[in-house]
Amino acid sequence: MNHFLENSVVPILVKIGNNVVLVAVRNGIAFTLPFIIAGSLFLIIANLPIPGWSAWLGDYATLLSIPVQATFGAIGLIAAIGISYNLARHYALDGLSCVCITVAVFLLSQLDDHYQVNVNNFGASGLFSAIILSVLTVYIVRFFIVRKLYIKMPEGVPPAVLQSFVSLAPACVCLGLIWFVRVVLNFDINAFFTLMLSPLVNGLDTLPGMLMLVGLISLLWCCGIHGTNVLSGITSPIFLTFIAENTQAYLAHQPIPHINAEGFYTIFICSGGSGATMGLVLAMLLSKSRYYKSVGRISFGPALFCINEPVIFGVPMVFNPLMMIPLIATPMVICTCSWLLMSFGIIGKPVLQVPWTMPPILNAYFATGGNIPAAIWSGCMVVISTVIYFPFFKMLEKKQLIEEKAEMQRTQSRLSEHA
Known part of the structure; x- marks a missing residue:
């Protein structure tokens, strides 16, 4: 039994656990924990199980719940930032550029039927699309960088300006792709990813x-x-x-x-x-x-x-x-x-x-x-x-x-x- 586990089962599970994407997702999700715990602290204070506590707080009980909305209501967006950054760092890409492109892509994917950004999807409901879009964005950026498909600038150009032009082509492709899917085809990306992962x-x-x-x-x-x-x-x-x-x-x-x-x-x-x-x-x-x-x-x-x-x-x-x-x-x-x-x-x-x-x-x-x-x-x-x-x-x-x-x-x- 030990021999079977050690030589057959364990190597497969370790390979899955060490997958680049899954590691980036795990580390990116960890970015949300400080915000969730901080929001939970406000909620604990607002709802301490002490007789008369809520009455004593009065309107402040509602005010104390506001940070909960700001933290729990943004975990999808925060996860997109964390996953994109970790995956970009693994592939030695510019983390800030990948994060900025990912945020723009995520916002574009969360348009409602009136083409307004639906902030309700910034939280848990947008978490799955945040994971998939952040990974997709980084791999598109990597495709352009590896093949040097970007605008080249002369020597002496400041690094910040140079990086902005390097990111221009992949940013246009990422945004163009999501725009076509969400706006032209009127395809709800967030609902699709949620449906696909619903069995799990x-x-x-x-x-x-x-x-x-x-x-x-x-x-x-x-x-x-x-x-x-x-x-x-x-x-x-x-x-x-x-x-x-x-x-x-x-x-x-x-x-x-x-x-x-x-x-x-x-x-x-x-x-x-x-x-x-x-x-x-x-x-x-x-x-x-x-x-x-x-x-x-x-x-x-x-x-x-x-x-x-x-x-x-x-x-x-x-x-x-x-x-x-x-x-x-x-x-x-x-x-x-x-x-x-x-x-x-x-x-x-x-x-x-x-x-x-x-x-x-x-x-x-x-x-x-x-x-x-x-x-x-x-x-x-x-x-x-x-x-x-x-x-x-x-x-x-x-x-x-x-x-x-x-x-x-x-x-x-x-x-x-x-x-």
């Missing part, structure tokens, strides 16, 4: 889809590969769209539409990091083995902030057949429980994006807009993790104790020989 979006909005994703991420971790990073280029745009829609619904006091929004995986599945390893860390802290107790002490701090590399590589869990079982099973069990609890309205759904390093209980409380049952469930997740990991860890510990005892006997034997 719909799949990841279900429990089976989420379980498949969680299982695949955990399987990659079993092979020593950061599964979240490998697949985030595909999943992040979708989950980011979901959290933006959840936030808008929360602001409008409407039912929250999505469970599998950004933050669901980190907060309501991965207590202590991917694989929900917090329970394993607690088990190691109580271990009779000197080695595992040391690993537990080293891992506890990072695990509180959802960093589990010390556990994954310290136990180790990589290509460890015994620990692969709970590493895959634990997050899938917790995922199912979290999803069902949210589906039946027992705990709140994620409506705000909080830093992924926020400790358990606190992260669930703030991500759900102050939902106390969600915070309690976050603590229960740690208990479930401990229950699942504990019997497997005890088997691992038993073997380690035998090795430590044998090592101690060898050490004492060597000391007695030198005495």
Whole structure:
């Protein structure tokens, strides 16, 4: 099994994860996180679960929600800038020129039937078109630059002026292409991209889809590969769209539409990091083995902030057949429980994006807009993790104790020989 994973499955998944476009998308989407978290902070302040807080704020509660519209309402545009810049930098192109062309192309693609820019598509609804158009723009620019199909200027021309003329031809082609499609053909680019990606979006909005994703991420971790990073280029745009829609619904006091929004995986599945390893860390802290107790002490701090590399590589869990079982099973069990609890309205759904390093209980409380049952469930997740990991860890510990005892006997034997 290990041989099959290492030689057949892992190389394919690593190749997908290292794809130039997916890496650019992943890094470009990361550009939106500071804005989303900043907007979420304003929303948290406006909706603190304190009796009389909203009445005390009065009209300021509405004013505090304005930055939310300005941040969540621009994630599509910000993502287009970030993706274009990262992809241009990979191909050693002028990042600023590519970004400017991408922004112009994105704006042109978001025209409504009256040929006015529809600012409503600057947010989550325009995210998919932002991804595809930014990639398309950079590759068109690269086509012209590689083949030197641009206006050449004499020596001595200032670099800024020279770059503007270099960008002129690809800019005209990009804008002309989008103008023809959107204006002449009256083809709704944004609606088309949304429709094309709807099967993937719909799949990841279900429990089976989420379980498949969680299982695949955990399987990659079993092979020593950061599964979240490998697949985030595909999943992040979708989950980011979901959290933006959840936030808008929360602001409008409407039912929250999505469970599998950004933050669901980190907060309501991965207590202590991917694989929900917090329970394993607690088990190691109580271990009779000197080695595992040391690993537990080293891992506890990072695990509180959802960093589990010390556990994954310290136990180790990589290509460890015994620990692969709970590493895959634990997050899938917790995922199912979290999803069902949210589906039946027992705990709140994620409506705000909080830093992924926020400790358990606190992260669930703030991500759900102050939902106390969600915070309690976050603590229960740690208990479930401990229950699942504990019997497997005890088997691992038993073997380690035998090795430590044998090592101690060898050490004492060597000391007695030198005495």
